[in-house]
Amino acid sequence: MVYVTPDTAAAATPRRARALWRPAAAGLAAALAGLGLAELTAAWIAPGASPVLTVGALVIDIVPPGVKELVIGLFGTADKFVLIVTIVLVLAVVAALAGILESRRPPFGRLLVVLIGAIALFAALSRSSASTLDAVPAVVAMGVAAIALTFLTTRLPILRATESTAATRDGALKPGAPFDTSDRAETPGPDRRRVLVYTGVTAGIGLLALVGGQLSAAATRAADAARALFTLPAASVRQAAIPAGASLDVAGITPLITPNADFYRIDTALSVPRIDPTTWRLRVTGMVENEVEIDFAELLALPLEESTTTLACVSNYVGGDLIGNATWLGYPIRELLARATPTSGADMVLSTSQDGFTAGTPIEALTDGRNAILAVGMNGEPLPLEHGYPVRMVVPGLYGYVSATKWVVELKLTRFDQEQGYWTPRGWSELGPVKLSSRVDVPRDGTSVPAGSVVIAGVAWSQHVGVSSVSVQIDDGPWKDATLADAISVDTWRQWAYTWSDATIGNHTVKVRATDAEGLVQTSATADVAPDGATGLHEISVSVS
Ligand SMILES: Nc1nc2c(c(=O)[nH]1)N[C@H]1C(S)=C(S)[C@@H](COP(=O)(O)O)O[C@H]1N2
Numbered sequence: 347m348v349y350v351t352p353d354t355a356a357a358a359t360p361r362r363a364r365a366l367w368r369p370a371a372a373g374l375a376a377a378l379a380g381l382g383l384a385e386l387t388a389a390w391i392a393p394g395a396s397p398v399l400t401v402g403a404l405v406i407d408i409v410p411p412g413v414k415e416l417v418i419g420l421f422g423t424a425d426k427f428v429l430i431v432t433i434v435l436v437l438a439v440v441a442a443l444a445g446i447l448e449s450r451r452p453p454f455g456r457l458l459v460v461l462i463g464a465i466a467l468f469a470a471l472s473r474s475s476a477s478t479l480d481a482v483p484a485v486v487a488m489g490v491a492a493i494a495l496t497f498l499t500t501r502l503p504i505l506r507a508t509e510s511t512a513a514t515r516d517g518a519l520k521p522g523a524p525f526d527t528s529d530r531a532e533t534p535g536p537d538r539r540r541v542l543v544y545t546g547v548t549a550g551i552g553l554l555a556l557v558g559g560q561l562s563a564a565a566t567r568a569a570d571a572a573r574a575l576f577t578l579p580a581a582s583v584r585q586a587a588i589p590a591g592a593s594l595d596v597a598g599i600t601p602l603i604t605p606n607a608d609f610y611r612i613d614t615a616l617s618v619p620r621i622d623p624t625t626w627r628l629r630v631t632g633m634v635e636n637e638v639e640i641d642f643a644e645l646l647a648l649p650l651e652e653s654t655t656t657l658a659c660v661s662n663y664v665g666g667d668l669i670g671n672a673t674w675l676g677y678p679i680r681e682l683l684a685r686a687t688p689t690s691g692a693d694m695v696l697s698t699s700q701d702g703f704t705a706g707t708p709i710e711a712l713t714d715g716r717n718a719i720l721a722v723g724m725n726g727e728p729l730p731l732e733h734g735y736p737v738r739m740v741v742p743g744l745y746g747y748v749s750a751t752k753w754v755v756e757l758k759l760t761r762f763d764q765e766q767g768y769w770t771p772r773g774w775s776e777l778g779p780v781k782l783s784s785r786v787d788v789p790r791d792g793t794s795v796p797a798g799s800v801v802i803a804g805v806a807w808s809q810h811v812g813v814s815s816v817s818v819q820i821d822d823g824p825w826k827d828a829t830l831a832d833a834i835s836v837d838t839w840r841q842w843a844y845t846w847s848d849a850t851i852g853n854h855t856v857k858v859r860a861t862d863a864e865g866l867v868q869t870s871a872t873a874d875v876a877p878d879g880a881t882g883l884h885e886i887s888v889s890v891s
Pocket residue numbers: 609610611612613614615657658659660699700701703732733734745746747750751752753
């Protein structure tokens with residue numbers, strides 16, 4: 347074992363050159379860990395934001411046309427592969443350099459990593475379709491690589507010793523500085539082995555993550571391709587034509603049907619499940635006489651029904667927008683349950699999502715004749731991925747958390763005294779009927795309107811019962827009846843409007859209150875969203891000028 351000491355400094359150069367591979371390997375391992383975990387993150391939560399591919403796209407964008415043609419001329423259709431290999435090679439060289447820099451002139455190695463990370467971040471966010479989630483892989487790459495690099499290089503005693511010797515020789519190292527040769531020279535053997543192990547483990551983690559990311563991305567591509575194999579069949583039972591009088595002609599009013607792109611989204615899924623429809627199965631299990639299993643093609647071949655149903659979230663505060671109305675296409679759940687034949691005593695259907703979410707729905711609500719369906723279509727399109735593709739439940743009259751399981755794969759017949767849906771042990775009621783409520787949408791809260799005649803409008807809902815009237819109160823004045831648009835059905839919200847004919851200059855409040863078809867008047871008593879939905883009256887402020 348030869349240690350570098352001031353005495354051997356003259357002979358140090360070849361040894362130092364040899365010692366370069368250790369920090370270079372540390373840099374490579376750190377980069378591999380960063381890249382691997384970043385590619386895995388991208389595959390899971392931001393499929394379009396693979397750092398290698400986004401940097402590749404950036405290179406394609408900025409490279410002059412002449413170079414592009416040259417590359418295509420040289421490599422033909424392999425041009426993209428060549429680009430990726432080039433990026434990886436450049437990254438490897440820079441990573442090795444970062445390792446050497448970090449071990450000799452910290453924190454310049456880390457700074458180099460941050461610089462590369464910043465380029466990847468810029469590449470991810472400069473795409474036209476970029477979303478904020480797309481920043482995550484590049485940030486993961488940067489963070490993991492910087493931390494791993496710091497960790498590995500501070501454990502390179504031999505090189506440090508060489509360095510500090512050189513530094514001492516140059517007079518740059520202050521007495522008592524952390525990497526003292528005399529300390530380090532005592533245990534170079536075991537340290538050297540440990541560094542090797544750390545570097546190897548770091549590289550191994552990176553490699554595993556990289557492979558995992560590639561496999562996961564391949565599965566996603568397969569699922570994406572399989573979606574194209576299915577088209578939405580026509581409905582056997584069409585939704586009765588929506589009455590013309592269901593939509594009021596008021597500027598800015600909430601549309602009667604919520605476009606898919608504007609439909610609120612609530613779920614526990616960090617990354618949207620991407621289910622391959624060719625492998626999707628729904629099983630009906632538990633307290634049944636016959637277990638039933640159905641695949642997507644079989645489901646699509648059944649007589650599907652169209653129904654317009656409003657879906658509301660229990661977390662929707664009074665006046666909030668976690669509610670939407672869509673025309674769904676699906677198969678009645680009661681038909682599938684009838685095939686399975688529940689045994690007596692079962693009172694709950696515990697539906698399970700592919701990602702583990704569960705909802706507990708009373709069998710009653712699924713079999714009493716309402717349009718409780720396994721939905722495959724939403725407003726004329728296949729379910730969007732984030733709304734549960736390929737199949738979800740929609741049950742009129744129940745909040746989503748106890749009924750509207752997206753990406754559904756199992757319906758288990760069971761009992762409320764035996765099982766709980768996902769949210770019940772987390773402080774939410776086991777039953778979640780949607781509460782009677784109403785909302786002012788026009789004018790917007792806190793806005794200013796001209797004096798004179800002001801149209802106030804919004805929506806009201808009392809699912810599965812129906813809204814019979816809506817009234818409006820200005821300041822502390824009397825409650826006045828609003829005009830109610832025609833109902834599509836008791837399961838959808840209704841638009842309403844009221845013309846405030848003598849709006850006077852000043853600040854005013856506007857309140858709305860709905861009454862349901864059974865005569866129940868919406869309560870003014872406020873309740874929080876937990877455990878079973880908010881109550882209270884929606885009130886807005888307007889300044890009339
Ligand atoms: N798989 C799954 N399904 C789910 C949820 C979930 O977290 N995971 N959330 C439920 C809740 S709380 C609501 S309000 C509705 C929302 O459906 P949307 O996102 O299509 O509007 O989905 C329900 N279905």
